[in-house]
Amino acid sequence: MRTKKFHIILFLMIWNFSFAQEYTNFSVTEGLPSNHVYRLVQDKKGFIWVFTDKGLARFNGTEFRTFTTRDGLPTNDIWDLRIGPDNKVWYFSKSPSLGYILNDSVYNFPSCKPNTAFYPSSTFQMGNTFVFGNTAESIALIDGCWQTVKNIGEIKLPLEKNKILSEKEKRDVLTYLQSSVDEIFDIDEAxxxxxxxxxxxxxxxxxxxxxxxxxxxxxxxxxxxxxxxxxxxxxxxxxxxxxxxxxxxxxxxxxxxxxxxxxxxxxxxxxxxxxxxxxxxxxxxxxxxxxxxxANGIYMLPQIKKDIVYLLQGRKVKLFCTKTEPVIANVLDDGFYEYNTDAKNFEQLVSEKGFIYSAKYIPELQTNYLISESHIFVLNQNGKIKKVSNKTLAIKNISFCNGYLYGTTSHGLYKIDSETLAKVDSYEQYGVMDLILFQNKLVLGTSSGLAFLENERIQNINSTAELFQKPILKLYKTADNLLLVCTDGFGAYLTDFEKALPLPGSEYLSIETAFIEHNEIWLTSEVGVLHYSKIGEEYQLTEKLDENNGLLSKRINSIVALEKEIMLGTDNGVVIIPKNQKKTDQVLDVYFTVANFNSQSLLGKKKTVRYASNNDLTIGVSSIDYSQSGQDVSFEYKLMPAQTDWSKTTSKDIHFSDLPPNDYQIWIKKGTIEKSMHFSILPLWWQRIESKIALGLLMLLFVATVIYKYQKFQIKKRFRALITQKKLAENELYALRAQMNPHFVFNSLAAIQYYINENDFATSEKYLVKFSKLIRQFFELSRVEEITLETEIGLLQNYLDIEKLRFKEKLAYHIKLDPFLNMQETKIPSMLLQPIVENAVNHGIFNKGKSGHIDLNFTNIANNEFLVEIVDNGVGFANSKKKQSGRISSSTVLQNRLDILNRSKQWVITFSNREAYPDELDVGNISTFKIKKTQ
CATH class of the missing domain: 2.40.128 (Lipocalin)
Known part of the structure; x- marks a missing residue:
C-alpha cells in the first residue's frame, strides 16, 4: 500500500542525477603541474600520463612525477603523447625538438633544418615508427634528427598480412597515409x-x-x-x-x-x-x-564505482526496511524519505526538522511508525498520515508486545496504548538502546547488557556469559530463531540465552546496525561492512566491504539488502552497491624506486658490492595502484636468506643494517604481484677463511713486533725531540741576531744623525719614527712562531722604507701580490723573509755602488700554498759571498731553520738561489721560497 507523497523538489532531482557517480578529482593540489589538461594516455606498464600546458605528469595512483623543461623537455606546453611498443613515451608539441621519455630520462632530437620549429597537426604510428604532419610536410626521425620524407607512390594498400616491414618501409607507409587520407577515404575537397x-x-x-x-x-x-x-x-x-x-x-x-x-x-x-x-x-x-x-585538472571514476549509485549526498542518513515500503530513509534535519524502486530514487514522505530517530513497521497493527524528536507519524493501511506529538513521550524506538506498544526513552521504557499513543505505564531503566520481541518476551538491549520485561518488571538475564553484560546498540532476530546482539566495542554475537556465539572477525568492533536476509548477515562497523553466510551450522565471514568496493568511507550508519543491491546509509548520503559486484584488480605493478647499499646503487647493472662495517641497505618501493586504498601504501617484503617469512609495512622505505657477506634476494609483494632483485655482498680479504687462519698464526708475532717497535720508536722520538728543541733554540737565536744586524742599526742611527746635522728635522723625525716602529716589530714578532702574510709584508715594507731613506732614494722596491692570495688567512713562519731581503739590500745593492731595485713577488699556487720571489739587480750572490768570509752566513741560519720547520710536519718549505741577470755586469739574484702549510 502506497502512501501519498510530498512533491519532489526540483533541485534534489538535479543533485541526484548530477552526482550519481563519485569521481575523484586530481589537480595542482595533488601534484599536477597545471589544471589545464590536454589529454591522458596509459603506457605499457600502467602509468597514467597527463599532458598539460605546464609540463607532463606520470601518475601511479598515489603520486605524480612531473617532467618539465627542468628535466630536459624543449617546452612545457605538450599537447600530444604516443606510446610505442617499447614503452617510449613520445611527446609532440610546437617546439624546435621532439623526442621521448624512457626510464625517467628525456631524450630530445632536433630538426635536421637549423632554427626550425615543428607544429605536429597529426601523428601516424606503426609500431615504434612515427611520422607527423607539419603543415604540408611529413616529418620522421632519421639518423638522430627530424627530416622531411617524401611520399612513395609505389606503395600498394592493403599490405600483406603478417608482413614484417623495415623501419624505412614503415616510414614510407605512414608518409603515404599522411598525404593520401583524402584519397583513402574518398573525401571531396568541398x-x-x-x-x-x-x-x-x-x-x-x-x-x-x-x-x-x-x-x-x-x-x-x-x-x-x-x-x-x-x-x-x-x-x-x-x-x-x-x-x-x-x-x-x-x-x-x-x-x-x-x-x-x-x-x-x-x-x-x-x-x-x-x-x-x-x-x-x-x-x-x-x-x-x-x-x-x-580548469580543474583530471577526474577519475574507479571501475568499482561505475555501477554504484549515490543518493541524498551531503546528508546524514539512516535506513530502515519496512513491509509496506521497501526502504525508509531517516535524514537528519530533513525528514523521512522512501525509496522508489521504479525511479531508483528517494522521494520525501514527511518533512521534519531536528533529530530523526527511527522508522518501524508493526505487522500486528499493519502500521508504520516514523519517529522524530518532535513527532510520531503513523502511516495506516488507508495511506493517511497521522501526526502525533512526541514531546511528552520522547520515545526513540518502539516494539509491540501483548497488545501494547513499548517505547525506549532516555531514562527507561514506556508502555503505550496502540490506539491513542498515550502512556499507560513506565519502567525505570537507564541506558535502554533497543528492544525486540523474542521468544514471547520483550528483550531490552542496554548499556550494561541484556535485560527483559517480565511481570511488569525489568530484569537482567541471569547468565555467566560475559558478553551478556556488554554495552548493546542493536538487537535483531535471525532466520534460525537466534538473537543477534550488536555491541559497542565488543563485536556481535548470536544467542539463545543459553550461550553466546561471537561472530568471527567482529571482535572489539562497534556494530552500529545489521541486516538479516535468510542465512545472510550484514554488519556495519568502523572498518566497513562485514558479510556473513551460514555454512553448515556456523556463520562465517565471507566478504568485507570498504572503499575498495566504492564506499565513501568505512563508517556506515545502516544497511539494507535488496534483491540485487546493498543499500548503505552514511553521514554523506546513501550508497547503492550491486550484490554481485564486479571487481578488477587495480594493482598493476610493484617496483623498486631505490636500492642503495651505503652509497652504492643496486638498480643498475652492478649487483655486487663489497662488505662494509655498519652497512645500511635502503630499499624504496612503489606501485601502480588505482584502487581506493592506493593512498594507503601497504607492501610485503622479505630478504632471503636472512628473512624467510613475509613482513608487512606501510612505509615506502625498507631498511636493513649490518648485513654480513652473502648472496641475497629481496622480494616485494602487493596483492598478487611479486618482484625480486638479486645482489651479492662480497667479503673483504680478511673475512675469507684462509685469511682468518693466516691472521691467527701471525697474531702473536705481530703483537710482539708491535710492542718492540713501539718502545723503540718512543725512545727515538724522545731523543729526536730533545735534539730538535736544542737546535731550534740555537737557530732562533741566530735568526734573531741576523735580524738585528748591528750594521743596520748603526747605519740607521748615522743616517738619522746626518739629517739632524743637515737641519732636515722632518726627514730625521720620519726616519726615527719608522726605525722605532721597525725595532718594536722585530722584538714582537720574534716571540711568535707564525704570522699572517699581511703582517710579514707590512714588516718588509717598513724595513725597505727605512733603507730607502738611508740610501737617499737610490734604492727602489716593488711588491707584487697575486689577487687570489688571501692575505689575512694565509700564514707564514715569523720573519722568514726579512733576513733574505736584508741580504739583498746590504750585500747586493750596497756593493753595487749605484742605484738598485728589489722586487718581491707573491704568487698563489693552491689553498695554503704560495710562492715568494725576492729579486734584486745587485752584484749577485757569488760576488757578495766573497766579501762575507769569516762570518756565519745568514743562508746557513736560514737552512737550519727550514730543516726544523719541515721536520715539524706543519710546513713544507723549499728555498733556492739563482742569478737574475746572468748576461749583465750586475748579475743580480733571485731567492725563491715555495711555502705550504700542512696543518
Missing part, C-alpha cells in the same frame, strides 16, 4: 571541415569529425563508417577525439566516451557528468574512467 582529425595506429587509420568517424584497415583495404554517439553543439564538436587505449579504439568528446567493438561499431556510450566540463575521456586497462578538463 566536404573537408576544420575539425576533421586523422590518427593512425599500426594497421588502422581513423578519421573523426563532428558527426561521425571512418576507419580504414590497411591490411584488408576496407573502410568502416559510423555516426558519433552524441550530437554536440559546434562549440563542443571541435573537441571530438579518437584514442587508442590498451588495444581498444575509443571515441571521446565533450561529456562522453564511446569504446568500439572489434567490428568498429560503438559498444557503449559512457556519459561524463556535465558539471565536470570534461573535454576528453578514456577507459584504462582495468576499467577506470579518466576525464581531462581545462
Amino acid at each position: 566536404n573537408w571541415v576544420l575539425n576533421t582529425r586523422f590518427v593512425s595506429h599500426d594497421s588502422l587509420l581513423v578519421m573523426i569529425y563532428s558527426d561521425g568517424y571512418n576507419i580504414y584497415n590497411i591490411n584488408t583495404g576496407k573502410t568502416y563508417s559510423g555516426n558519433m554517439p552524441m550530437k554536440l553543439t559546434p562549440q563542443y564538436a571541435y573537441f571530438n577525439r579518437v584514442t587508442f587505449a590498451n588495444d581498444e579504439i575509443q571515441l571521446t568528446g565533450f561529456g562522453f566516451l564511446a569504446p568500439l567493438k572489434k567490428d568498429y561499431s560503438i559498444s557503449e556510450v559512457i556519459k561524463i557528468p556535465g558539471n565536470l566540463q570534461a573535454h576528453f575521456s578514456f577507459r584504462d586497462r582495468t576499467g577506470n574512467i579518466w576525464a581531462a578538463t581545462f
Whole structure:
C-alpha cells in the first residue's frame, strides 16, 4: 500500500542525477603541474600520463612525477603523447625538438633544418615508427634528427598480412597515409571541415569529425563508417577525439566516451557528468574512467564505482526496511524519505526538522511508525498520515508486545496504548538502546547488557556469559530463531540465552546496525561492512566491504539488502552497491624506486658490492595502484636468506643494517604481484677463511713486533725531540741576531744623525719614527712562531722604507701580490723573509755602488700554498759571498731553520738561489721560497 507523497523538489532531482557517480578529482593540489589538461594516455606498464600546458605528469595512483623543461623537455606546453611498443613515451608539441621519455630520462632530437620549429597537426604510428604532419610536410626521425620524407607512390594498400616491414618501409607507409587520407577515404575537397582529425595506429587509420568517424584497415583495404554517439553543439564538436587505449579504439568528446567493438561499431556510450566540463575521456586497462578538463585538472571514476549509485549526498542518513515500503530513509534535519524502486530514487514522505530517530513497521497493527524528536507519524493501511506529538513521550524506538506498544526513552521504557499513543505505564531503566520481541518476551538491549520485561518488571538475564553484560546498540532476530546482539566495542554475537556465539572477525568492533536476509548477515562497523553466510551450522565471514568496493568511507550508519543491491546509509548520503559486484584488480605493478647499499646503487647493472662495517641497505618501493586504498601504501617484503617469512609495512622505505657477506634476494609483494632483485655482498680479504687462519698464526708475532717497535720508536722520538728543541733554540737565536744586524742599526742611527746635522728635522723625525716602529716589530714578532702574510709584508715594507731613506732614494722596491692570495688567512713562519731581503739590500745593492731595485713577488699556487720571489739587480750572490768570509752566513741560519720547520710536519718549505741577470755586469739574484702549510 502506497502512501501519498510530498512533491519532489526540483533541485534534489538535479543533485541526484548530477552526482550519481563519485569521481575523484586530481589537480595542482595533488601534484599536477597545471589544471589545464590536454589529454591522458596509459603506457605499457600502467602509468597514467597527463599532458598539460605546464609540463607532463606520470601518475601511479598515489603520486605524480612531473617532467618539465627542468628535466630536459624543449617546452612545457605538450599537447600530444604516443606510446610505442617499447614503452617510449613520445611527446609532440610546437617546439624546435621532439623526442621521448624512457626510464625517467628525456631524450630530445632536433630538426635536421637549423632554427626550425615543428607544429605536429597529426601523428601516424606503426609500431615504434612515427611520422607527423607539419603543415604540408611529413616529418620522421632519421639518423638522430627530424627530416622531411617524401611520399612513395609505389606503395600498394592493403599490405600483406603478417608482413614484417623495415623501419624505412614503415616510414614510407605512414608518409603515404599522411598525404593520401583524402584519397583513402574518398573525401571531396568541398566536404573537408576544420575539425576533421586523422590518427593512425599500426594497421588502422581513423578519421573523426563532428558527426561521425571512418576507419580504414590497411591490411584488408576496407573502410568502416559510423555516426558519433552524441550530437554536440559546434562549440563542443571541435573537441571530438579518437584514442587508442590498451588495444581498444575509443571515441571521446565533450561529456562522453564511446569504446568500439572489434567490428568498429560503438559498444557503449559512457556519459561524463556535465558539471565536470570534461573535454576528453578514456577507459584504462582495468576499467577506470579518466576525464581531462581545462580548469580543474583530471577526474577519475574507479571501475568499482561505475555501477554504484549515490543518493541524498551531503546528508546524514539512516535506513530502515519496512513491509509496506521497501526502504525508509531517516535524514537528519530533513525528514523521512522512501525509496522508489521504479525511479531508483528517494522521494520525501514527511518533512521534519531536528533529530530523526527511527522508522518501524508493526505487522500486528499493519502500521508504520516514523519517529522524530518532535513527532510520531503513523502511516495506516488507508495511506493517511497521522501526526502525533512526541514531546511528552520522547520515545526513540518502539516494539509491540501483548497488545501494547513499548517505547525506549532516555531514562527507561514506556508502555503505550496502540490506539491513542498515550502512556499507560513506565519502567525505570537507564541506558535502554533497543528492544525486540523474542521468544514471547520483550528483550531490552542496554548499556550494561541484556535485560527483559517480565511481570511488569525489568530484569537482567541471569547468565555467566560475559558478553551478556556488554554495552548493546542493536538487537535483531535471525532466520534460525537466534538473537543477534550488536555491541559497542565488543563485536556481535548470536544467542539463545543459553550461550553466546561471537561472530568471527567482529571482535572489539562497534556494530552500529545489521541486516538479516535468510542465512545472510550484514554488519556495519568502523572498518566497513562485514558479510556473513551460514555454512553448515556456523556463520562465517565471507566478504568485507570498504572503499575498495566504492564506499565513501568505512563508517556506515545502516544497511539494507535488496534483491540485487546493498543499500548503505552514511553521514554523506546513501550508497547503492550491486550484490554481485564486479571487481578488477587495480594493482598493476610493484617496483623498486631505490636500492642503495651505503652509497652504492643496486638498480643498475652492478649487483655486487663489497662488505662494509655498519652497512645500511635502503630499499624504496612503489606501485601502480588505482584502487581506493592506493593512498594507503601497504607492501610485503622479505630478504632471503636472512628473512624467510613475509613482513608487512606501510612505509615506502625498507631498511636493513649490518648485513654480513652473502648472496641475497629481496622480494616485494602487493596483492598478487611479486618482484625480486638479486645482489651479492662480497667479503673483504680478511673475512675469507684462509685469511682468518693466516691472521691467527701471525697474531702473536705481530703483537710482539708491535710492542718492540713501539718502545723503540718512543725512545727515538724522545731523543729526536730533545735534539730538535736544542737546535731550534740555537737557530732562533741566530735568526734573531741576523735580524738585528748591528750594521743596520748603526747605519740607521748615522743616517738619522746626518739629517739632524743637515737641519732636515722632518726627514730625521720620519726616519726615527719608522726605525722605532721597525725595532718594536722585530722584538714582537720574534716571540711568535707564525704570522699572517699581511703582517710579514707590512714588516718588509717598513724595513725597505727605512733603507730607502738611508740610501737617499737610490734604492727602489716593488711588491707584487697575486689577487687570489688571501692575505689575512694565509700564514707564514715569523720573519722568514726579512733576513733574505736584508741580504739583498746590504750585500747586493750596497756593493753595487749605484742605484738598485728589489722586487718581491707573491704568487698563489693552491689553498695554503704560495710562492715568494725576492729579486734584486745587485752584484749577485757569488760576488757578495766573497766579501762575507769569516762570518756565519745568514743562508746557513736560514737552512737550519727550514730543516726544523719541515721536520715539524706543519710546513713544507723549499728555498733556492739563482742569478737574475746572468748576461749583465750586475748579475743580480733571485731567492725563491715555495711555502705550504700542512696543518
